[in-house]
Amino acid sequence: MNRPLNLFKTTFAAATIAGALVLGGCASTESSTVVQTGSFTLPEYQTLILSNGLKVNLMVQKEVPLITFNAVVRAGSVNDTASGLAHVTAQGLMLGAGGQSKSDIEQTLDFMGASISTSASKEGSYVDALLMSKDLDKVLPIFKNVLMAPDFDLAEFNKLQQREVVGLAQQKESPRAVISRYFNKLVFAKHPYANPTSGNSESVANISVEQLRAFHKGFYQPNNVAISVVGDFDPQQMQAKLEQTFGQWQNSEAVVQTPLAEGLPQLTQSQVLLVDKPDAIETTFVIGGMGIPFDNPDYVGLTVVNTILGGRFTSWLNDELRVNAGLTYGARSSFVPYSQSGVFYISTFTKAETTKEAIDLALKTYARLWQKGVDQATLDSAKAYVKGQFPPKYETADQLAGLMSNMHLYGFGNDYINQFQAKVDSLTLAETQRLIKQYFPQQNLQYVLIGNAEKIADVAKQYGEVTKIDIKESGFGK
């Protein structure tokens, strides 16, 4: 366990930015400078498609004697028929599998220092295994059963369900942990991207073990899964083992996916969701709108522009709100991409008394994108920064396996890594102007404020139509 006994300079930390999921002016006559940061390409790997449609990626990395397996299933909360179903199904995989009980599996894995963890996101469900190479033959059969043959034991399910419901209330003790769920609900309304992966306390309390079985049967099928294996192993032996382990897995029915390109909302007015937490000692807020899908060709360019706005310590937002004004410990902005859409938001926090000051300063700073734009020196610096901080995101077996899972899920290829530096280098000032105009939401901004409503309700109504809810209400918005 790593407990926050330590205090940090900042919440911007290259070492803690996980994977590729968060992306991190006026034209001038200044000449641009390209900072060389060393070349970085994706390590070699091979891809196999088994006869049942299962995709397998194998990448050898021998720095430490470990192996990571990462299975991704194309099924997430966008597929929920009851809110939280994908998540609870993923959790349920660990309740016993292939006739081996939950506690037996846990004892066996823990004894080897190995672990299997399961999770769901909006569009994917994941089974990850981490093990020492010498334990491969003991862990692989468990990994297989957890993925393919979960028992969904009823007694264990009842306990899990009860803990999940309590956990949803506990998560709301930290505004930072839940604010993006409120924001997605506000932006996407009835669209499946609004579904909180965690579900809500009422829906999760009503999910049945039969629903888990049906969800598993419908989506956990070989032609809907990719398995990425990274670490210290012999690729030929691994290929044989995987064919033997997964080759007989049968597709049982056609996978029915939810259409996500349809019904995306148009944001026609500013809305403010005010989430009342009566004992709050600060206001936590986000401001934003629609973002971009993962396969957007301008993804890399937007990473650079967002770095200037709110993606690093010297970014405009952090410089103004933290360094100049002392209003907050940190302010940032992010694009969060999905397969067919995405969100963009500015996020920070400040004491209740300075809520208006902080929101206004965030908006004023954001408006610089259109009013002044980016200058050449800042662009050069941001380009050096995103290039220099890129390789450590793909250093461990875990990170590389997660990358390959995302490549499968969101449909981008090796070029994302291998062309990254060249794409960054080629970004011009004129191009940044186009990106700002085309992608950053300027009108009809959406706001979520979590704080003491008694103190900040008058501030909230200055930014749009206010909906007020209590943080203890089930779910994440109307």
Place this chain on the structure above:
Amino acid sequence: MKWTRSALIFLLAIFSTQGAKATTAEDVNSFTLDNGMKIMVLEDSSIPNANMYLFWKVGSRNEVPGITGISHFFEHMMFNGSKKYGPKMFDRTMEAAGGANNAYTTEDMTVYTDWFPATALETIFDLEADRIANLDIDPDMVESERGVVQSERTTGLENSNWRSLQEALKGGAFSAHPYSWSVIGYESDIAAWTLEDLQQYHKTYYAPNNAVVVIVGDVKLAEVKRLANTYFAPIPAQAPPKAVRTVEPLQKGERRVFVKKESVSTPNVMLAYHIPATSHADYYALDLLADILSQGNSSRFYQGLVDKQLATAAETYVPMSFDPNLFYILGVANQGVDASTLELALLEQINQVALQGVTAQELEKVKNIKLMNFYRQMETINGKANTLGTYEMYFGSYEKLFSAPERYNQVTPEDIQRVAQTYLIRANRTVGVLAAVEESDQ
């Protein structure tokens, strides 16, 4: 025995790079400048990046009432301007060269972390040397930084039950030693320390003889030596800081604290027991005991509390520490379970270890988990730098990292039972409860 073989693999693999020969402690290069600054270098070209970690022997244990939190505040001020690189220029220069940084402060030390493309190595040396030798504390920056740190304190208390409860509990557990206050310090001290306090702090603690530097990545030893001699060697040594004198008196009975937070949905219970410093021989047994209690779903806490629906989480934390510190246990109650029931359930697990001991199998299990954690730290250049520096600081030499597997291996089930009986006893503990409502006397 299984562990012995594992330990051997650990030793062989610990610093080997892809396909390269297995390496040993001798492959870590270390040298000390005339001014007393010790520098460790590990060449690793797995990615075209490198890092520099600077460990300073100053933390909240070096503070006194009136300046609590100043070590951490100082960590912030180290980014706010020096002679060559004025306010904001440290970060701007580093980021424009492709680098990023952070820093953290603990009870014992302050650590500065720079991550950069290896091409930027000289820029990093120049930046670090300038702020160590020539920090220029700007009064205006002090004032805006107070607001930043107040916000950091508030956001920690708003979002973390652990932070809220631990701050109060430390105040109860320590009556004399500076571990009594939180690293971030008292709100009134954050508002009140002076420019003079800060200047004195820099002179006393930011001397090269009070630091250890680790560099890992795509660098060459000769080049690092050249740069260290150019940039760090000219910085003069200072008289060593005064030792921390206060020794916490022996606790002679249970202490209790309560923290009210209305939005908490179920009670949190924290137990803290006084234990010796990390340099004590019992460190390894205490560390493994913590894992036996809480690591994984096969652990005693999970089986005895979470699986029984008494708690939604039950954890342990044993910080590495220069002075005798605390063995922490935290339980988060399930719905409908009151704080006293949860407390008794935690105590039952502890008492079982003290009364009946642990099995050889569960001890071997946590040794295997420990090995896995070592490997994971050694998978990145940052993990290597942090681990080397941490061992140098807490065990007196990075070479102790290479004997750590053997030290863990020597721990027996009897040792685990003995340390539980010695330290995890009622008279030695402080109990903290965080809940929405305090139980009534009526």
